[in-house]
Amino acid sequence: MGLGMNGYASHAMRKTGAGYDLPDGVDIRGRFDEEFAKILTRDALQFVAELQREFRNHIKYAMECRKEAKMRYNGGAVPGFDPATTYVREGEWMCAPVPTAVADRRVEITGPVERKMIINALNSGAKVFMADFEDALSPSWENLMRGHVNLKDAVDGTISFRDKARNRVYKLNGQTAKLFVRPRGWHLPEAHIFIDGEPATGCLVDFGFYFFHNYAAFRQNQGAGFGPFFYLPKMEHSREARIWNNVFEKAEKMAGIEKGSIRATVLIETLPAAFQMNEILYELRDHSVGLNCGRWDYIFSYVKTFQTHPDRLLPDRVQVGMTQHFMRSYSDLLIRTCHRRGVHAMGGMAAQIPIRDDPAANEAALELVRQDKLREVKAGHDGTWAAHPGLIPAIMEVFNNNMGHAPHQIQTMKREEEVHLTEEDLLQRPRGVRTMEGLRLNTRVGIQYLAAWLTGTGSVPLYNLMEDAATAEISRVQNWQWLKYGVALDGDGLGVKVSLDLFGRVVEEEMDRIEQEVGKDKFKKGMYKEACKIFTRQCTAPALDDFLTLDAYNHIVIHRPKASSSL
Numbered sequence: 001m002g003l004g005m006n007g008y009a010s011h012a013m014r015k016t017g018a019g020y021d022l023p024d025g026v027d028i029r030g031r032f033d034e035e036f037a038k039i040l041t042r043d044a045l046q047f048v049a050e051l052q053r054e055f056r057n058h059i060k061y062a063m064e065c066r067k068e069a070k071m072r073y074n075g076g077a078v079p080g081f082d083p084a085t086t087y088v089r090e091g092e093w094m095c096a097p098v099p100t101a102v103a104d105r106r107v108e109i110t111g112p113v114e115r116k117m118i119i120n121a122l123n124s125g126a127k128v129f130m131a132d133f134e135d136a137l138s139p140s141w142e143n144l145m146r147g148h149v150n151l152k153d154a155v156d157g158t159i160s161f162r163d164k165a166r167n168r169v170y171k172l173n174g175q176t177a178k179l180f181v182r183p184r185g186w187h188l189p190e191a192h193i194f195i196d197g198e199p200a201t202g203c204l205v206d207f208g209f210y211f212f213h214n215y216a217a218f219r220q221n222q223g224a225g226f227g228p229f230f231y232l233p234k235m236e237h238s239r240e241a242r243i244w245n246n247v248f249e250k251a252e253k254m255a256g257i258e259k260g261s262i263r264a265t266v267l268i269e270t271l272p273a274a275f276q277m278n279e280i281l282y283e284l285r286d287h288s289v290g291l292n293c294g295r296w297d298y299i300f301s302y303v304k305t306f307q308t309h310p311d312r313l314l315p316d317r318v319q320v321g322m323t324q325h326f327m328r329s330y331s332d333l334l335i336r337t338c339h340r341r342g343v344h345a346m347g348g349m350a351a352q353i354p355i356r357d358d359p360a361a362n363e364a365a366l367e368l369v370r371q372d373k374l375r376e377v378k379a380g381h382d383g384t385w386a387a388h389p390g391l392i393p394a395i396m397e398v399f400n401n402n403m404g405h406a407p408h409q410i411q412t413m414k415r416e417e418e419v420h421l422t423e424e425d426l427l428q429r430p431r432g433v434r435t436m437e438g439l440r441l442n443t444r445v446g447i448q449y450l451a452a453w454l455t456g457t458g459s460v461p462l463y464n465l466m467e468d469a470a471t472a473e474i475s476r477v478q479n480w481q482w483l484k485y486g487v488a489l490d491g492d493g494l495g496v497k498v499s500l501d502l503f504g505r506v507v508e509e510e511m512d513r514i515e516q517e518v519g520k521d522k523f524k525k526g527m528y529k530e531a532c533k534i535f536t537r538q539c540t541a542p543a544l545d546d547f548l549t550l551d552a553y554n555h556i557v558i559h560r561p562k563a564s565s566s567l
């Protein structure tokens with residue numbers, strides 16, 4: 001059963017062009033493909049167009065509010081709790097009960113919506129798989145549309161993949177992880193789909209197609225009557241959560257399913273949102289299934305929010321971990337808030353991944369992951385993220401040892417005002433030092449990540465760590481800020497100041513090093529030079545770009561027939 005059953009098919013709006021069957025006001029500028037056409041049906045496009053038309057002004061307003069807040073922070077203000085919503089923070093209210101199908105989320109694996117990875121993730125033994133259109137995906141037309149085809153096959157249970165080189169066929173096991181989908185953030189457009197002459201909002205496209213094609217099968221095969229389930233990224237204010245809540249209600253109404261069927265976990269991964277946890281849950285109280293500590297974007301957001309506050313510079317990226325006071329306070333506040341409102345408090349991603357060719361280094365990396373997860377479960381988190389299937393047994397063991405058979409700790413851990421956390425706790429300046437190696441690593445990692453992203457890969461292993469859009473953002477904004485304030489790299493004992501000259505030399509030397517590491521041939525064939533240009537421009541721009549991927553996106557848009565790639 002599709003939404004066409006609810007009346008869309010009766011509209012006299014057929015306009016066939018470029019292979020796709022388009023409703024009025026919709027234009028597809030991406031390549032035609034028979035498989036994509038199964039997703040880009042007239043009714044599905046009409047659904048997305050209706051979401052766009054109903055919510056575009058709300059989204060524009062929310063993005064304007066972000067700009068105003070940025071101006072305030074750039075003028076010296078700092079985020080804080082909003083006195084106008086004290087009644088929400090202090091009020092006694094609860095979120096809707098957690099659906100049984102996702103009561104136990106102790107280990108969740110994440111990954112891009114790539115076919116083989118989806119199968120591996122669903123078979124991984126994790127309780128949940130978060131399929132990612134966001135930090136882990138380079139949102140090219142091919143990746144996006146293939147992602148939707150893959151997810152539909154996954155929800156239908158028919159997904160398979162043949163690895164020709166290894167002569168191996170991948171299929172789903174009998175028991176699989178529950179699927180959550182993470183659409184893009186509000187800021188990203190989808191430049192291959194135009195609605196009324198404007199690019200569609202990326203996340204409405206991601207949500208719209210996934211919901212339209214999968215809600216019925218998902219509720220039957222996965223959600224035991226609930227669902228579909230989502231993760232919502234990069235919000236800065238509860239007004240953005242209200243838009244999502246309204247999107248969900250509209251989708252439920254059109255599908256003829258009960259209000260509260262759709263459930264979502266919001267990532268608290270911007271500094272302003274840390275002061276809005278109750279407000280965000282309140283807006284989504286019928287549709288919530290918790291909050292998650294998106295630690296990497298959170299660090300990025302700390303730098304971005306305080307971009308013009310030289311008294312709040314971060315130390316080297318590697319020193320900003322969850323044990324820094326401001327990070328621990330944010331995680332504690334998230335746990336307390338979620339448990340008070342009856343939903344999951346999810347932990348985040350440790351960046352370590354298995355190291356295949358070095359058993360000692362592998363064991364050291366695993367130990368760091370174990371420690372991180374032990375801290376999370378003891379603090380009261382109900383589950384956490386794994387970047388790689390090889391980490392799941394160790395993480396599962398830590399959670400099993402500390403949670404036992406209980407599916408979560410919502411009723412048992414940090415339910416009331418156990419910890420009193422102040423604005424100063426959440427904003428406290430991180431401790432540590434800045435070094436030349438920190439500047440070099442930011443540059444080397446930022447350029448390599450961007451080169452991968454430009455060629456269609458949104459998460460990569462670099463120097464034995466997972467890198468994705470969120471971690472690359474930290475490298476970029478940190479370089480920008482150090483350059484802006486000409487900071488002394490005091491951790492080396494040399495006190496060298498970061499200047500344009502120094503940065504220029506570092507970029508040159510790091511590009512040489514990348515060429516040596518990846519080999520001349522790969523370097524030549526890859527997009528390293530283009531990535532270097534984009535990364536360097538962003539690090540040295542007079543005003544900080546809001547997102548690395550906004551500018552970079554223009555480089556991966558391919559309109560059909562070939563046309564300008566600028567939005």
Ligand SMILES: CC(=O)SCCNC(=O)CCNC(=O)[C@H](O)C(C)(C)COP(=O)(O)OP(=O)(O)OC[C@H]1O[C@@H](n2cnc3c(N)ncnc32)[C@H](O)[C@@H]1OP(=O)(O)O
Nearest residue numbers: 110111117120121135136296349387388459460461466470
């Ligand atoms: C800040 C945040 O937002 S975190 C969330 C977003 N980030 C992510 O989701 C990152 C997810 N992880 C990954 O993309 C990958 O693990 C990487 C890029 C970090 C490492 O990838 P690789 O080096 O290719 O991993 P590796 O070669 O060890 O993979 C071994 C096997 O595990 C599979 N695998 C690795 N990671 C995953 C995953 N996350 N999900 C499913 N399968 C995976 C591979 O497909 C491969 O399968 P195969 O043996 O059948 O061929």
Ligand SMILES: O=CC(=O)O
Nearest residue numbers: 294295296297470
């Ligand atoms: O999305 C997760 C993060 O850490 O960022």
Ligand SMILES: [Mg+2]
Nearest residue numbers: 135294297470
């Ligand atoms: Mg993130």
